[in-house]
Amino acid sequence: MRVLGIETSCDETAAAVVTADRRIVAARVHSQLEAHAPYAGVVPEIAARAHLERTDRVVAATMEEAGLAFADLDGIAATAGPGLIGGLLVGLMTGKAIAAVHDRPLVAANHLEGHALTARLTDGVDFPYLLLLASGGHCQLLDVQDVGRCRRLGGTIDDAVGEAFDKVARMLGLGYPGGPAVEAAARDGDAARFPLPRPMKGRPGCDFSFSGLKTAVRHTVEGLPPGAPDDRDVADLCAAFQEAVGDVLADRCARALAETGAPRLVVAGGVAANRALKARLERVADGAGVPLHAPPVPLCTDNGAMIAWAGVERLRRGLTDGLDAAARPRWPLTELTG
Ligand code: KG4
Numbered sequence: 001m002r003v004l005g006i007e008t009s010c011d012e013t014a015a016a017v018v019t020a021d022r023r024i025v026a027a028r029v030h031s032q033l034e035a036h037a038p039y040a041g042v043v044p045e046i047a048a049r050a051h052l053e054r055t056d057r058v059v060a061a062t063m064e065e066a067g068l069a070f071a072d073l074d075g076i077a078a079t080a081g082p083g084l085i086g087g088l089l090v091g092l093m094t095g096k097a098i099a100a101v102h103d104r105p106l107v108a109a110n111h112l113e114g115h116a117l118t119a120r121l122t123d124g125v126d127f128p129y130l131l132l133l134a135s136g137g138h139c140q141l142l143d144v145q146d147v148g149r150c151r152r153l154g155g156t157i158d159d160a161v162g163e164a165f166d167k168v169a170r171m172l173g174l175g176y177p178g179g180p181a182v183e184a185a186a187r188d189g190d191a192a193r194f195p196l197p198r199p200m201k202g203r204p205g206c207d208f209s210f211s212g213l214k215t216a217v218r219h220t221v222e223g224l225p226p227g228a229p230d231d232r233d234v235a236d237l238c239a240a241f242q243e244a245v246g247d248v249l250a251d252r253c254a255r256a257l258a259e260t261g262a263p264r265l266v267v268a269g270g271v272a273a274n275r276a277l278k279a280r281l282e283r284v285a286d287g288a289g290v291p292l293h294a295p296p297v298p299l300c301t302d303n304g305a306m307i308a309w310a311g312v313e314r315l316r317r318g319l320t321d322g323l324d325a326a327a328r329p330r331w332p333l334t335e336l337t338g
């Protein structure tokens, strides 16, 4: 089984062809980073236009790299939500057009399910597992039982963790996206120099909160002498922030593992690219006696293979969508059907 996946929900135009035996035959990503960088965030209008200009070409290049014609595909999966409506419409329409013209089944894929199932593509992980989904727009812990079947254990009550990284980076004059910049700056930092809070740590339940931590970073910056922050201050603050985030994620994951008795821990979403956080979660998994699975970085951030794979998982269970499937800007994983 060979499935084409199309991802256009945020600021990457991506496509990939993936097989049911877990091979990524071809994959292309066109990042809009440069277009959004001057605004230090994703501008929906710019994103929509860029997807419109690029999606056809990215799909064509992917098919060429795969050496396949559309008629050779067993299905087409396109992200239908959640995400920015302009990009979703472009990607979903492209997928529908290919499906209609070549009479192939369509999967209107959920972006979060794509992230959630990626470890099954990369590591062949079995259900069930505890999933920490940590990205720019999402931060939640899910008990994943099967395709289309997961229970939400908790989530952020304010900012998503990637969003907190992006905001801290902005405060410190680092580039966008903030996550990789903060991780790089933190590498030579002293995490002990600035004390920062660990919101929600030790509390019952599995919820997160990052807005107080972000505010504490702001107050620390404001309390520095004139001329600051210099490179040392930035490095130390990034290290302190990243360590605080790591402590919170570790605490919440440890609690969720104990509560569910899940036999493995999977991390997904852009924040899973962070090596320090991954090492921290490795220790949590070790402590609970379960393996940790984190997809390789290019498959943690938004990509086409995760959508193609969600398509494989659904198609082999006979789950397809009609050509009337709607784009859904808001579409929580718990509203999925399997
Ligand atoms: O999953 P993703 O590519 O897009 C969605 O939000 O769906 O995640 C992007 C987020 C951004 O907030 C970015 O700053 C964060 O993931 N991120 C990181 C790292 N790389 C990306 N956060 C921390 N450390 C990183 N190395």
Ligand code: ZN
Pocket (backbone or CB within 6 Å): 111, 115, 135, 269, 270, 301, 302
């Ligand atoms: Zn994403």
